[in-house]
Amino acid sequence: MRTLVLFDFDGTITDKDSFIALLKFHVGTFQVLLGFVLFGPWVVGYYLRLYPNHKLKSRIIRYFFGGMTIADFEALGVDFCRDKVPFLIRRKALKEIEKWKSRGAEIYIVSVSIEEWIKPWPFQHGCKVIGTRLEYQSGYLTG
Secondary structure, three states: OOOEEEEEHHHHHEOOOHHHHHHHHHHOHHHHHHHHHHOHHHHHHHHOOOOOHHHHHHHHHHHHHOOOEHHHHHHHHHHHHHHOHHHOEOHHHHHHHHHHHHOOOEEEEEEEEEHHHHOHHHHHOOOEEEEEOOOEEOOEEOO
């Protein structure tokens, strides 16, 4: 009999959402703030529950990453998981993952986060990933 264990990434394994952390890692805090000023109406709409989260994230992803090659985006994910993600991880969550691994469980990290920016961390810890996949055209990210 196999045991399957599922963990959410953002806010469960990590102590906060990785999306903003990735943006800051990629372009710096100032550029993130500038981008959010440009997206002000949509951000306000989101907080007023008038504009859906997935559409806002799609706009932001397109703005910050649109036109990036698949290879460059994957490399950004590797760098982010190496340099930033370890500081976001809850110790208790990592202990829980290790406990289930020692029992032989098959562990999946399930997330609405984009696979490329989180998958290096779960793979490093012997887990598989089910996440959101972005659209690419001719090898470039469209958002």
